[in-house]
Amino acid sequence: MRTHPEAQYLDLIERILGTGDRRVDRTGVGTMSVFGAMLRFDLSDGTIPVLTTKKVYWKTAIKEMLWFLTGGTNIRQLLQENVRIWTDWPLARYRRETGEAISQADFEARVLADEAFAARWGELGPVYGKQWRRWLGADGREHDQITEVIRLIRDNPGSRRMLFHGWNVPELPGMALPPCHMVYQFHVHSSGRLNMLMFQRSGDALLGLPFNFVGAAALQAMVAQQTGLALGEFIWMGGDVHLYLNHLDQARTQAGREPKPLPKLTLGRRPETIDGYRIEDFEVTGYESHPAIVADVAV
Template sequence: MKAGDSYVIDSHFEQQYLDLMRRIWLEGDERRDRTGVGTRSVFGAMLRFDLADAAMPLITTKRVYWKTATREMLWFLTGNTNIRPLVLQGVKIWNEWPHARYVDETGDDMELDAFVQKIADDESFAEKWGDLGPVYGKQWVDWPTYQPVKGGLFRKGRGINQVAEVVQSLRENPGSRRHIIEGWNVAEVPQMALPPCHKTYQFHVSEGADGKPRLNGLLYQRSCDVALGLPFNLWSAALLQRMLAQQAGLEPGEFVWMGGDTHLYLNHEHLVKEQLSREPQGQPRLEITRRPPTIFDYTIEDFAVHDYTPHGAIKAPVAV
């Protein structure tokens, strides 16, 4: 094969995910971590997926609840940082962090289920205890700015909507190298319940074989729980790319995922062994049923997944 020649990978798109999981479990460096659970970890990983023809990197060797991940993405795009809107939709993925803060600060050992129910039932309680700090969506659509005033002081300026700016730049200047959404705000990381794991998104417009412009996307993730987090991250990032492509009038291209500390938790051994024993099946596709006026106007009803026949779910604990 000569430089520049194209090639086709015949294996299922998911095989690279399973290969990464196997490599981490067998060869990863065993490390102590923030949670105290312990991990096996590799540093610097890459996965690549072609999103042409509505294809999506939706993992099939266990069921991934794509509607839950989609609701989280739509929540990010609102800029909201309180878990109550998620709780009211039955989305549980952020519950442990505010619950842990509540128990730590009050000394009340309220059970998680009771805490979540109180978040749903009591708006004032949710306002106080359901907020996660300036996580993800806050940075994406309202990155803070400050303006100098007299006396060497600063006042808060108008927030920057990075997502809206990327849509505009894709439409008006597709060749730019600045189509970036950044979540790692150094000044505000200490205020976040969890610093952003999927932190940097970059987009790139290229010409497809058919001559149509294609939107490629790259996600850099500083820290990645491969068993529980990565299946959600792959879906969500590809979903965001598909939404941006539709809003900018582009065809979906390649999605590239890059991981920094890429790990498996030691207490996920049963999940790893079970999942690695399964064979990928099917080619999931995402249909976006309408084009809303802006990227902030999508609803869960706008998305339909076809040809998704996964193996059963595998439960494992979340490390907080």
């Protein structure tokens, strides 16, 4: 029996492979899916859940989380940081609407070089960051959920309302992709540790979840530092957790690997607000992994 924290993830992969329901999905690729899952990671010793059974590009995951926190919704900001994980959706829309068979590299180059082109074709709609930092109420007022949840943690640590989410029903049709990791809830333990639970309605187990774990843990570390708390548990909960049918061989490869020790995360400085963090502030040490596993993103 494996007791390594990463074993939870590997067991989930094996559960999907063994008992998953074969389903037709939005992308047309098809999935093996299970409904309802939970993983728990203890971050109190500085551990961060960067999976070791394949190489995870943790800087990319943290850069994505920092982008969410800016409230940004255009891939140009990501491309300026050499992050390409959101290009598929605007690229597909551009090809569909213009009929131009442009390569991803050429599309990204145009987005970077031409601000007007980026504004027209690099926009993702009111995705994560917009909802987290600029939720538009029915009265026309914008609501900064991140600032409010930090205030609540500081001022009322016993509250059961310390959460934010991204499922803004009226704005869903305008999003390139509705939020998958959609609810984050915080809990302050009497020991002075900050716990965080993230609910993910839809989880791409091979490609998405490893990034989601890192981004969420980085967010929890930032919020803990901003509120003067130590880190506690990160709890991940999934709704529809799936493997795409073109990921099954890769998943079997990963499930057969033995995990290595998880690395540690430290923050190099404490900015005045959560808006002040930069990728250079995050130091991950002791990360050793098995080789990368390549798989296509289903759009």
